[in-house]
Amino acid sequence: MSEFIDLAPEVAEAFASGAPVVALESTIISHGMPYPQNLETAQAVEQDVRDNGAIPATIAVIGGRCKIGLSPDELEYFAKGTDILKLSRRDIPYAIAKKCDGATTVSATMILAEKAGISIFATGGIGGVHRELATSFDISADLTELGKTSVAVVCAGAKAILDIPMTLEHLETLGVPVIAYGTDEFPAFYTVKSGQKAPLRLDSPEQIADFLSAKWDFGLEGGVVIGNPPPADKALALEAIEHAIDSALVEAKGLNIHGREVTPFLLQRVTQHTKGKSLEANIALVRNNARLAAQIAVARAK
Amino acid sequence: MSEFIDLAPEVAEAFASGAPVVALESTIISHGMPYPQNLETAQAVEQDVRDNGAIPATIAVIGGRCKIGLSPDELEYFAKGTDILKLSRRDIPYAIAKKCDGATTVSATMILAEKAGISIFATGGIGGVHRELATSFDISADLTELGKTSVAVVCAGAKAILDIPMTLEHLETLGVPVIAYGTDEFPAFYTVKSGQKAPLRLDSPEQIADFLSAKWDFGLEGGVVIGNPPPADKALALEAIEHAIDSALVEAKGLNIHGREVTPFLLQRVTQHTKGKSLEANIALVRNNARLAAQIAVARAK
Amino acid sequence: MSEFIDLAPEVAEAFASGAPVVALESTIISHGMPYPQNLETAQAVEQDVRDNGAIPATIAVIGGRCKIGLSPDELEYFAKGTDILKLSRRDIPYAIAKKCDGATTVSATMILAEKAGISIFATGGIGGVHRELATSFDISADLTELGKTSVAVVCAGAKAILDIPMTLEHLETLGVPVIAYGTDEFPAFYTVKSGQKAPLRLDSPEQIADFLSAKWDFGLEGGVVIGNPPPADKALALEAIEHAIDSALVEAKGLNIHGREVTPFLLQRVTQHTKGKSLEANIALVRNNARLAAQIAVARAK
Ligand SMILES: [Mn+2]
Ligand SMILES: [Mn+2]
Ligand SMILES: [Mn+2]
Numbered sequence: 001m002s003e004f005i006d007l008a009p010e011v012a013e014a015f016a017s018g019a020p021v022v023a024l025e026s027t028i029i030s031h032g033m034p035y036p037q038n039l040e041t042a043q044a045v046e047q048d049v050r051d052n053g054a055i056p057a058t059i060a061v062i063g064g065r066c067k068i069g070l071s072p073d074e075l076e077y078f079a080k081g082t083d084i085l086k087l088s089r090r091d092i093p094y095a096i097a098k099k100c101d102g103a104t105t106v107s108a109t110m111i112l113a114e115k116a117g118i119s120i121f122a123t124g125g126i127g128g129v130h131r132e133l134a135t136s137f138d139i140s141a142d143l144t145e146l147g148k149t150s151v152a153v154v155c156a157g158a159k160a161i162l163d164i165p166m167t168l169e170h171l172e173t174l175g176v177p178v179i180a181y182g183t184d185e186f187p188a189f190y191t192v193k194s195g196q197k198a199p200l201r202l203d204s205p206e207q208i209a210d211f212l213s214a215k216w217d218f219g220l221e222g223g224v225v226i227g228n229p230p231p232a233d234k235a236l237a238l239e240a241i242e243h244a245i246d247s248a249l250v251e252a253k254g255l256n257i258h259g260r261e262v263t264p265f266l267l268q269r270v271t272q273h274t275k276g277k278s279l280e281a282n283i284a285l286v287r288n289n290a291r292l293a294a295q296i297a298v299a300r301a302k
Numbered sequence: 303m304s305e306f307i308d309l310a311p312e313v314a315e316a317f318a319s320g321a322p323v324v325a326l327e328s329t330i331i332s333h334g335m336p337y338p339q340n341l342e343t344a345q346a347v348e349q350d351v352r353d354n355g356a357i358p359a360t361i362a363v364i365g366g367r368c369k370i371g372l373s374p375d376e377l378e379y380f381a382k383g384t385d386i387l388k389l390s391r392r393d394i395p396y397a398i399a400k401k402c403d404g405a406t407t408v409s410a411t412m413i414l415a416e417k418a419g420i421s422i423f424a425t426g427g428i429g430g431v432h433r434e435l436a437t438s439f440d441i442s443a444d445l446t447e448l449g450k451t452s453v454a455v456v457c458a459g460a461k462a463i464l465d466i467p468m469t470l471e472h473l474e475t476l477g478v479p480v481i482a483y484g485t486d487e488f489p490a491f492y493t494v495k496s497g498q499k500a501p502l503r504l505d506s507p508e509q510i511a512d513f514l515s516a517k518w519d520f521g522l523e524g525g526v527v528i529g530n531p532p533p534a535d536k537a538l539a540l541e542a543i544e545h546a547i548d549s550a551l552v553e554a555k556g557l558n559i560h561g562r563e564v565t566p567f568l569l570q571r572v573t574q575h576t577k578g579k580s581l582e583a584n585i586a587l588v589r590n591n592a593r594l595a596a597q598i599a600v601a602r603a604k
Numbered sequence: 605m606s607e608f609i610d611l612a613p614e615v616a617e618a619f620a621s622g623a624p625v626v627a628l629e630s631t632i633i634s635h636g637m638p639y640p641q642n643l644e645t646a647q648a649v650e651q652d653v654r655d656n657g658a659i660p661a662t663i664a665v666i667g668g669r670c671k672i673g674l675s676p677d678e679l680e681y682f683a684k685g686t687d688i689l690k691l692s693r694r695d696i697p698y699a700i701a702k703k704c705d706g707a708t709t710v711s712a713t714m715i716l717a718e719k720a721g722i723s724i725f726a727t728g729g730i731g732g733v734h735r736e737l738a739t740s741f742d743i744s745a746d747l748t749e750l751g752k753t754s755v756a757v758v759c760a761g762a763k764a765i766l767d768i769p770m771t772l773e774h775l776e777t778l779g780v781p782v783i784a785y786g787t788d789e790f791p792a793f794y795t796v797k798s799g800q801k802a803p804l805r806l807d808s809p810e811q812i813a814d815f816l817s818a819k820w821d822f823g824l825e826g827g828v829v830i831g832n833p834p835p836a837d838k839a840l841a842l843e844a845i846e847h848a849i850d851s852a853l854v855e856a857k858g859l860n861i862h863g864r865e866v867t868p869f870l871l872q873r874v875t876q877h878t879k880g881k882s883l884e885a886n887i888a889l890v891r892n893n894a895r896l897a898a899q900i901a902v903a904r905a906k
Contacts (some may be wrong), residue, residue, distance in 0.1 A: 004822045089779035090780060094781070134436040135738075137733060143777075169438065173442070174303060174446055211396060280419070472742070473694075519607075520700065521719065
């Protein structure tokens, strides 16, 4: 194990015994949800992984050390923390050298999971290509990471405020497999549908485990996107989300909001339009992804 | 050799004796031409490679096994097949895990060739950056593959329906050498000219072999594009092709065809405008590329 | 050491004794400045590196050999040379195979520095995303190289004629750390300010050395951009440069100059507007970068 990494005792035991492990990110705790829902969700997600037969490893940087697995106290610290950096690939050396605390985004969690030897990672949604690409050129580093880091990311797709067709095009360009789980359509975070067919469909954790083995055993390095639709009873309707985004885009134009200012504006407007429901959906989909990730990790450990 | 790969007996012998081998793709057989022209062309192309002193290795996936070299029966099976997947990088693990039959595109053929140890590959044309980039963000995975997989692709350039200047810019961004063979201009598939100067020019198979040795022996990984102009007597005129594309672009706008729908529409219109002649040109240029690829492989084996 | 590389005696000695070495590029000599200012600057820059405790290694290709460190005569040859190729990644094998002389751009210098084992490189400015991206798709290969080659590039930012916000977005997408030295804002070559906040800020050569050690020791491959503001007394004013660029963009539209023709046109107009001063600023900032690079190399060698 790298000298920069600390394994939680439970994760070290799992590695020693060959038990399945699922990586979890920490940005959703520190930056993605309000307290105390963030702590409750982080705890519930870890329990969901356990209930499905795997060991959870929430990943973060504390005092410059890369932590694979957090203690209950550390989880609480991140849930209450206000001075926690948000780390993507480029920021990891800064947090290490400056001995900072940092929450890992999708890209940074993938990197630390791979370095620790964990190949399955559950999160809410991945980043993607932003709307107004031609004027902002804003493309999430998550996609670049998926092109080269060998971790499967179980998510509810990419957020609807992104340009989903362009995000799928870019994943194709980068050679990243995109699998819809048990459905033909790529999900769009809060919604079961996105209007976009997924390039591949698989219908059981075992099929996904076989796919991952074929990919990595053959030496085809890089990540895999597993799009898991949000639970139907908590999911929002595509039309409502699309309507909120379309009105926000018109409003943005009127307010002269351009380029990289557009995404946070859209995010804020969608949250306003869906508030109570969007947080509830977010919690439900993250837990749903953790369950599937654990099932895939169990199938792969067989 | 990887456990996922089956070498045809002739290819295994060539490897054992150090004889030159040329990789050939299978998508052109299963999806690129009508029967029986596809079978006749595939057979002729293999013979062209032999006639120039190398061993052909047509690449495909059959029943989940990666085949390096097809038997005459397998070639016929692909030429007649209707249920054959089209595989790019991201689809290879799916075909392996599901034990499917799949034809390999340029990107997938490069990968399997590299894994088998073949460094020269002949095809018709590579993919590229699509017109309407700003609204579709559609860039072929072939270009990404050329940025990292160490195989030289002998082709007649990129198809004219693509945005050729942007394709050349992107190859420059990715650090991929683009060589015009015996000419200053990058060819445009059906046409000898594209209106674009090639970044590099070399004039003999030996010069190209020396270039490839310098690149790979020095550890500069990644592919090389070798643009071989189509035979003059079968090539089409640039003006005619450009005219067909320009009218089709106007027509597409009138029909409200946008983003990723544009490329298949352009392809269909160009084929309609040039039909008999375009198939004839296609066959002639693939054979022409196979001959040059064999000559380069022979020069490299010296 | 690779069979393609010749180390200058002084550089070989530095490697043997563990002394710090700074790589320098040669395109600025052969293509970036007029004679004799180019020779005087190249000599002064080497002296600046020495005065700060490190050994300079100006990098170029001569007669197909990759030279790490040039003799005084070789430096003069490049300063006076008229038949010297400009080499980026894709051109290196051509220069080797054809036994040409070539000056190395940022991307090629990074590659040769990494192959020789040098991790700190001083230059003027890096390439980036060009204005009119949507119509030209012109993105410098320097950015791609920064995404994968483990060399820190000390520069005064990217040139103002580029699209600086898009350049910063693309570096984020590629996972490349961008550090401003002793300031919050990313510099813009001739100007201390660019209007863009840098993603990271560090305030001493030791802090930068610690950052680089954390990155590379942890196995996070790829380059780092260190933006060093030009010396205040020689820097130009952002408003003046922006004004020159804005007028030139209007002029370009009037002259029907599009796509990849825009950048050389802008460069020419900015030079006309600032002539004496821009060359003076260029010399001052390159020397300033060489000093900082030497200090970082010294801090890393401790
Ligand atoms: Mn971004
Ligand atoms: Mn495409
Ligand atoms: Mn360019």
